[in-house]
Amino acid sequence: MSFDYDLPHGWSWKTIEEVQESSKGATITGPFGSSIGKKFFVEKGVPVIRGNNLSLDMIPFIDNGFVYVSEEKAEELKRYKSIADDLLFTAAGTIGQVGIIPKKSKYEEYIISNKQLRARLNTTIVDPTYAYYWFSSKPMVEYIKRQNTGSTIPLINLGVLRSLPLPVPSLDVQFKVRNILGSFDKKIWLNRQTNQTLEEMAQAIFKSWFVDFDPVKAKMNGEQPEGMDAATASIFPEKLVESELGLIPDGWKVLPSEKVANVAIGKTPPRKEPQWFSEDNKDVTWISIRDMGKSGMYALDSSEYLTQESVDKFNVKVIPDNTLILSFKLTVGRVAITHGEMTTNEAIAHYKLSDDAPVSTNYLYSYMKQFNFESLGSTSSIAKAVNSKIIKALPVIVPSKDILGSFDTLVKPLFDKIKSNQIETQNLEVLRDTLLPKLLSGEIELGTSEELVEAI
Known part of the structure; x- marks a missing residue:
């Protein structure tokens, strides 16, 4: 020992x-x-x-x-x-x-x-x-x-x-420590459940408006769109027209991703040169597909970091805050939004939006979450079939600015609450993961840790 x-x-x-x-x-x-x-x-x-x-x-x-x-x-x-x-x-x-x-x-x-x-x-x-x-x-x-x-x-x-x-220690102390750490777990679990519900709500709105086109179909039948005020209903078209993706609302467009956003790809410095990599979270966050699998809606942190020197030397693309990232190799179709500036490896694409972009990050996230990535593959293995060229050509349905604005107004509070919960959960996980070692080292006393629980 x-x-x-x-x-x-x-x-x-x-x-x-x-x-x-x-x-x-x-x-x-x-x-x-x-x-x-x-x-x-x-x-x-x-x-x-x-x-x-x-x-x-x-x-x-x-x-x-x-x-x-x-x-x-x-x-x-x-x-x-x-x-x-x-x-x-x-x-x-x-x-x-x-x-x-x-x-x-x-x-x-x-x-x-x-x-x-x-x-x-x-x-x-x-x-x-x-x-x-x-x-x-x-x-x-x-x-x-x-x-x-x-x-x-x-x-x-x-x-x-x-x-x-x-x-x-004694069983009595073990029970106290267990209950303290369990309290953190309960709050973490509650935050995750809440975020799942909030995301389902946002995705349900997106699916109704931009996949099933329910408001347009209702107006085509001479009906008021269900659960929608008259002002919002008035900005939806009253017919569907043919497009490369099938029927879409009149006046909407289908554009390749590279016409919607600046699509860039991440990079990995030479693995044989370990000096470019770090485990210090003060260095540059470097997202992998595995990190995206654990992240939830927002990518907050990574399991590995790059030194600033490696980012500069190998021209690793730095992704701005609130940018959509998408995995397109090995595991295709994982989607997240960046929180703060970060970088990724070469299996992840970044969709950076300009100020006058025809879609928003929240819209693009919702769109990618419901996109059928199997449709991009030309071989039996989707993981091998998709490349950066296909990702840049990926078709995006673009609604009118008014409809996009109404959608963003509706879902922004949901996305903001999800981010807030994720940040709180990350802080709780750090506290929980370090609490027991800190109890052992004497850095935190048992009574103080019980006070921490009461504060969460």
């Missing part, structure tokens, strides 16, 4: 082996690959936990996206079963991923895959949720990564798992 923490009075360092349940098989590695291969998967049955159910981002458990084995097969693999409060660790691939089976889960039991490790703890010594928070904290994730025993694929084994260190 190598941590620079002098533990508070009454706390002690213990390993997983010292606090595991006393029964045989409390800590195990998943079954040999051939025991649980694809040929045993069924449509419904007992779910198999894989890497996609765990996370590096302090998400306790992703309770979906399973493959299944039959009840009979699960009984054959019963020593690999996992139940509520079991801790889970990725053994191969993205090591450092940690999860815990929730008490209220979709299933009573699971089977772990051959790339997972399971730890079942003695609950008279350690609260499993407290332990989960420790093992998923940034210092421990980095510690686990350093235990890599693989040569080509990152690996940790059962020996590594059993030797992982855990600071153990």
